Amino acid sequence: MSMVRNILQSTARYFVLIKAATDIVNKAKQIGIDDIRTLVDAGRSITEIYLESCTPDKKVQKRREASMLLEMGITPEELWEEVIRRLPELEPIIKGKDDYIRAEMKKIEAFVKGEI
Amino acid sequence: MASQNDVLIALNTKEAAISTEDLATELKASREGTRKQLTRLKDKGYVDGDSQEGWLITEDGRKQLERGGVGPSMMEEGVTPRDVFEGIGRRIGLTPDRIVLATDIVWSGDYTDIKWVWEALRQAVIRDDLAKLWVNSWRAHLKKGIPPELEKELVGAEEEHGVKAGAKPRVEEGRSYILVDDLPAYVGKNLGDLTYEDAVDLARIRAGRAARQPAQGAPSQQLTAHDIIEIVNAVKDWTAGAATQSKSYMVTQGEEGAIVQEVEPGKPMVLQQPASKPGATYLVKPDGSVKQMEPGEPIVVTQQAAAPTKTFIVKQTPEGATVEEHDLSKPIIINALAPASGMPPMYPFPAMGGDGKPILGSDGKPVYVDIEPMLKWLGFQSEQKRADERHSALMGLTQTIKENLPIGIEAFQRAVGEVKKAPESAVQQYECGSCHTRFTLPREPGEDEKVICPKCGQEWTGKEVLGA
Numbered sequence: 108m109s110m111v112r113n114i115l116q117s118t119a120r121y122f123v124l125i126k127a128a129t130d131i132v133n134k135a136k137q138i139g140i141d142d143i144r145t146l147v148d149a150g151r152s153i154t155e156i157y158l159e160s161c162t163p164d165k166k167v168q169k170r171r172e173a174s175m176l177l178e179m180g181i182t183p184e185e186l187w188e189e190v191i192r193r194l195p196e197l198e199p200i201i202k203g204k205d206d207y208i209r210a211e212m213k214k215i216e217a218f219v220k221g222e223i
Numbered sequence: 224m225a226s227q228n229d230v231l232i233a234l235n236t237k238e239a240a241i242s243t244e245d246l247a248t249e250l251k252a253s254r255e256g257t258r259k260q261l262t263r264l265k266d267k268g269y270v271d272g273d274s275q276e277g278w279l280i281t282e283d284g285r286k287q288l289e290r291g292g293v294g295p296s297m298m299e300e301g302v303t304p305r306d307v308f309e310g311i312g313r314r315i316g317l318t319p320d321r322i323v324l325a326t327d328i329v330w331s332g333d334y335t336d337i338k339w340v341w342e343a344l345r346q347a348v349i350r351d352d353l354a355k356l357w358v359n360s361w362r363a364h365l366k367k368g369i370p371p372e373l374e375k376e377l378v379g380a381e382e383e384h385g386v387k388a389g390a391k392p393r394v395e396e397g398r399s400y401i402l403v404d405d406l407p408a409y410v411g412k413n414l415g416d417l418t419y420e421d422a423v424d425l426a427r428i429r430a431g432r433a434a435r436q437p438a439q440g441a442p443s444q445q446l447t448a449h450d451i452i453e454i455v456n457a458v459k460d461w462t463a464g465a466a467t468q469s470k471s472y473m474v475t476q477g478e479e480g481a482i483v484q485e486v487e488p489g490k491p492m493v494l495q496q497p498a499s500k501p502g503a504t505y506l507v508k509p510d511g512s513v514k515q516m517e518p519g520e521p522i523v524v525t526q527q528a529a530a531p532t533k534t535f536i537v538k539q540t541p542e543g544a545t546v547e548e549h550d551l552s553k554p555i556i557i558n559a560l561a562p563a564s565g566m567p568p569m570y571p572f573p574a575m576g577g578d579g580k581p582i583l584g585s586d587g588k589p590v591y592v593d594i595e596p597m598l599k600w601l602g603f604q605s606e607q608k609r610a611d612e613r614h615s616a617l618m619g620l621t622q623t624i625k626e627n628l629p630i631g632i633e634a635f636q637r638a639v640g641e642v643k644k645a646p647e648s649a650v651q652q653y654e655c656g657s658c659h660t661r662f663t664l665p666r667e668p669g670e671d672e673k674v675i676c677p678k679c680g681q682e683w684t685g686k687e688v689l690g691a
Binding site (some may be wrong): 119 | 630
C-alpha cells in the first residue's frame with residue numbers, strides 16, 4: 108500500500124514539474140534561442156521581461172502554479188535542470204553565468220511571494 | 224398583348240375549351256395579357272369559362288365577330304398617355320429614337336402642362352412646325368386650350384395673316400373649338416370638335432341646364448308667409464268672378480272618418496272633446512303567452528329566482544377525462560386512486576383563452592386538454608439539453624487528457640523508476656553467518672536488539688549484525 112501511495116505522489120510531483128518545464132520550453136522556443144542569448148549576454152532579466160508582458164490575470168495564474176511547485180517540494184534549481192534537460196540549447200547560453208541565474212531565481216521567488 | 228378581336232377569332236376556331244396558356248402560346252402573347260383580354264371578353268359576354276376549365280366563345284361572341292369584331296377601348300388595350308404621345312410623334316413622321324428621346328424629356332416633367340411639353344420638345348430639338356403639330360395634337364387629346372404664353376408660337380402665322388382688323392379674333396372657320404369647363408376654347412385650326420357657333424350654343428345650353436338644376440345637397444325651397452299670401456290672393460282673384468259668397472267649413476275627426484260641417488255665419492259652434500278610449504293593456508308571460516288585461520286588474524310580477532350556478536365534476540378515467548354535471552343535493556366524494564405503474568395520475572387541465580377565462584364548448588361545458596404529451600415533450604427537451612451539456616463536458620475533459628497524457632505517462636514512468644531505484648540503495652540486506660541466507664529488516668536494529676535468521680533461526684545481536 109505504501110509503495111502505491113509513493114508512486115502516486117511521485118507521479119503527481121513529476122507531472123507538475125514536467126508541465127511547468129514544458130511550458131517554459133515552449134515559451135523559450137516562441138521567443139527564440141538567439142533572442143534569449145542576446146538578452147542573457149546583455150544582462151537583461153528574462154523573468155522580468157516575461158512578467159511585464161503578462162496580464163494581471165495571467166500573473167495570478169502563474170503565481171498559483173509556482174506556489175504549487177514549491178508546495179510539492181520542487182525547487183527552482185530542479186525546475187531549471189528539467190528545462191535544460193528538455194532544451195539543451197539553453198545550457199551553453201547560461202554556462203558560467205551563475206550570478207545571472209541566481210538573480211533570476213531570486214526574482215522568481217519574489218514573484219511567488221507577491222513582492223513583484 | 225393580343226387584341227380582344229384576335230383572342231375572339233382564335234377562340235372561334237376551337238371546338239373544345241382551350242386553356243389560357245395554350246391560347247397565349249397560339250397568339251404568341253403573354254399569358255397574363257391573354258388572361259386579361261379573356262376576362263374583359265367574359266365581362267362583355269363574348270366568351271365563357273375560366274382558367275381552370277378553359278375558355279369557349281359564346282353565341283354572342285360569334286355574332287359580334289360577324290358584325291365586325293370587338294373594338295376595344297384605349298384603356299382596355301392598355302394604351303397609356305405615353306403611348307398616345309408617342310403615337311402622335313410616329314404619325315408626324317419622326318424616327319422612333321427621336322420620339323423616345325423627346326418623350327423621355329417630356330415625361331421628366333408634367334406632361335399635362337402644355338407649356339412644359341412645348342419647352343421639352345424645343346429641348347429635344349424638334350423642328351418648330353413638327354413640334355407645333357405635336358403639341359397641338361397632344362393638347363387636343365388632353366382637351367386643353369392654348370396657354371396665353373404660347374398663343375404666338377402655337378397659332379403662329381394664321382393670326383398674322385388670317386385675322387383682319389376689326390374681325391373677331393377667335394371666330395375661325397372649321398371645327399377649331401372644344402368646351403373646357405363649359406366654355407369655348409380654341410385649340411387650333413381644325414384641331415377641335417366644334418365650330419365657334421356650335422361651341423357657344425352648347426355652352427349656353429349647358430349653362431342654362433346647370434342653372435335650372437338645384438345644387439346637390441341644397442335644402443328644398445320653403446314657402447314663406449309672403450309667398451302663401453300671394454298664392455292665396457292669386458287664387459282669390461282667379462275665383463273672384465265665380466264665387467258669390469264665401470262659406471266656412473269645420474272638419475272634425477269622427478269614429479268613421481272625417482266629418483265636414485258647414486258653419487253658418489253668426490251661429491256659435493260647440494266643439495265636443497272626443498272621449499279618448501284608453502288603449503288595451505297586454506301582459507306577456509315568461510312562457511311567451513299574451514293576455515289582455517282588464518282595466519283595474521292588478522299585475523303581480525313575481526321575482527324569478529336566479530338560475531343556480533352549475534357545478535361540473537371532471538373524472539379521470541382510463542378512457543380519458545369525463546365531465547359530469549353535479550347534482551347540488553348530493554355530496555362530492557373523491558376517491559384517492561392509487562397511481563398505477565408508479566406514475567402520478569394526470570389530472571385534466573382546463574383550456575384557457577387569451578382573456579384568462581376557461582374556454583367553453585358548444586354544450587357550455589368547459590373544455591379540458593390533455594397536457595401529458597406536452598409534458599413528455601418538455602421532459603424530452605430537458606433530457607436532450609442535459610445530454611448535450613454532459614457530452615460537451617466529456618469532450619473538454621477528453622481534450623485536456625489528450626493534451627496532458629504524454630506528460631502524465633512520462634511522470635508516471637519517472638515515478639516508477641524512482642521507486643524501483645529506492646530499495647536497492649536504501650534497504651539494507653543482511654546475510655546469516657550460519658546458513659548464508661540474505662534477508663532484510665524493516666529498520667536498522669539497535670546494538671542490544673536481537674535479530675533472528677528467518678531460515679535457520681539463528682539468533683544474532685544487533686552489534687554482531689551491524690559489525691558484520
